[in-house]
Amino acid sequence: LAKTTQPISMDSYEGQEVNITCSHNNIATNDYITWYQQFPSQGPRFIIQGYKTKVTNEVASLFIPADRKSSTLSLPRVSLSDTAVYYCLVGVPFSSGSARQLTFGSGTQLTVLP
Amino acid sequence: DAGVTQSPTHLIKTRGQQVTLRCSPKSGHDTVSWYQQALGQGPQFIFQYYEEEERQRGNFPDRFSGHQFPNYSSELNVNALLLGDSALYLCASSGGTSGSSEQYFGPGTRLTVT
Structure with a gap:
């Protein structure tokens, strides 16, 4: 299962665009x-x-470069209600009976300030 | 259309006791996965059920067991509770007629072991 690395926390202000980057080298x-x-x-x-x-x-855009070793989640014009933990996961898409498990890291705590 | 439902919402048990948590999947889904989420951490995969069988298991002891019924609902049982079992237990459903690779999570059951 590919390991992911994300920032622990990020702060932003209402109305701004937020970009959260995740590294998944393998x-x-x-x-x-x-x-x-x-x-x-x-x-x-x-x-x-x-x-x-x-x-x-x-609700969002996802940018993945050609080498796919990282990805960026983009949230346009965030509001206070977007304050949450955001998790990046890497794996084979699920299908019935595929026994695929989701592996969560610690995620990124996004705090949107007024 | 109801999403994933879990019961009970909250539960307090004493160390050494046994507990049963219940999950009803989203309509059309046939696969149920269970996760444990300790405070401040990401969800950790416990096991997954499909066609009433455990298909994959995470790194959890045999004290954690489960069951899936013909209507696709599921139970998570934990025996000989430890203080460290205190967590939010999440159920996720997917597959079936949905044709989607997305897993839908329920609101969770907050278990406190004293």
């Missing part, structure tokens, strides 16, 4: 990169997943 060919968000005393929530280049959905 990512395997079949691995995808997935980001989860977690609020205190709640389960993690899927944000975005990608394999290469750029993926965008209604």
